[in-house]
Amino acid sequence: MLHIDNVSMSFSLPDGSCVEALKNISLEIKKGELISILGPSGCGKTTLLNIIAGFLAPTSGQLTFNNKTISGPSAERGMVFQKGALFEWMNVRNNISFGPRMQGRPSSQTDQQVEELLQLVGLQGFAEKAVYALSGGMQQRVALARCLANDPDVILMDEPLGALDALTREKMQALILKLWQETGKTIILITHSVEEALLLGERLIVMAPRPGHIHQSYELPFAGQAVNQDLREIKKQPDYRDKYEAILSMIWDMEEDIMGTSQP
Ligand SMILES: Nc1ncnc2c1ncn2[C@@H]1O[C@H](COP(=O)(O)OP(=O)(O)O)[C@@H](O)[C@H]1O
Numbered sequence: 001m002l003h004i005d006n007v008s009m010s011f012s013l014p015d016g017s018c019v020e021a022l023k024n025i026s027l028e029i030k031k032g033e034l035i036s037i038l039g040p041s042g043c044g045k046t047t048l049l050n051i052i053a054g055f056l057a058p059t060s061g062q063l064t065f066n067n068k069t070i071s072g073p074s075a076e077r078g079m080v081f082q083k084g085a086l087f088e089w090m091n092v093r094n095n096i097s098f099g100p101r102m103q104g105r106p107s108s109q110t111d112q113q114v115e116e117l118l119q120l121v122g123l124q125g126f127a128e129k130a131v132y133a134l135s136g137g138m139q140q141r142v143a144l145a146r147c148l149a150n151d152p153d154v155i156l157m158d159e160p161l162g163a164l165d166a167l168t169r170e171k172m173q174a175l176i177l178k179l180w181q182e183t184g185k186t187i188i189l190i191t192h193s194v195e196e197a198l199l200l201g202e203r204l205i206v207m208a209p210r211p212g213h214i215h216q217s218y219e220l221p222f223a224g225q226a227v228n229q230d231l232r233e234i235k236k237q238p239d240y241r242d243k244y245e246a247i248l249s250m251i252w253d254m255e256e257d258i259m260g261t262s263q264p
């Protein structure tokens with residue numbers, strides 16, 4: 001469904017120098033896949049997601065989605081940001097139905113859809129609430145519902161749980177797995193949490209910096225196991241613990257390298 005072919009991205013800085021944010025990224029993503037992308041800060045994760053979303057054009061390389069070249073943003077590729085980027089002046093209902101209303105759908109149709117989406121994200125009865133009255137976790141549920149309202153083929157998430165406390169985060173991890181199972185959507189989730197990357201990726205891609213590139217890729221059983229197993233139980237498995245330790249050391253070493261080379 002998504003082909004990323006030899007994509008590189010450099011940014012020119014005001015002083016005339018250049019940052020190579022991504023170099024030669026190639027990736028194939030199939031419909032319905034759940035992909036997590038993990039890497040230290042600055043390795044180009046957000047840049048890659050922005051390129052897939054069509055917010056940025058790569059310096060070189062090609063991207064196609066459903067056999068069409070990506071040349072800008074589109075409703076088929078929905079984004080959920082770290083902080084919901086919700087419209088603070090609208091209630092929950094109007095936030096969720098924003099996309100469909102912009103497409104000209106009457107509120108008689110969107111009201112029904114809002115109810116279904118609120119049910120799906122566990123926020124029944126919250127349609128009339130102001131978004132500023134909701135907790136961070138609830139706001140991210142609204143952001144997910146708003147994204148789903150546009151019926152995208154792929155959902156792009158840039159550290160969507162990064163600003164949440166540990167307990168809320170765990171509940172949201174379970175929600176993302178549930179949405180993936182129940183909607184069959186393709187999901188690409190960026191995180192710098194090893195735990196999240198292991199749980200929320202059938203395929204986990206580890207990126208490394210300078211310039212940003214794909215360092216390792218893993219096929220993982222954990223997201224699939226979560227269909228009928230508690231997340232806490234999955235995290236206790238020796239296989240999970242081993243991968244957790246190995247990947248954590250890998251990221252740790254990368255961060256040490258970054259810190260080391262920036263010393264005078
Ligand atoms: N608009 C921009 N202008 C200049 N440099 C940028 C810009 N966006 C990102 N970068 C640089 O590109 C690199 C990758 O950034 P980013 O994709 O945000 O990484 P990550 O999301 O993995 O932390 C960093 O060195 C960052 O400073």
Ligand SMILES: [Mg+2]
Binds near residue numbers: 045046047
């Ligand atoms: Mg980022």
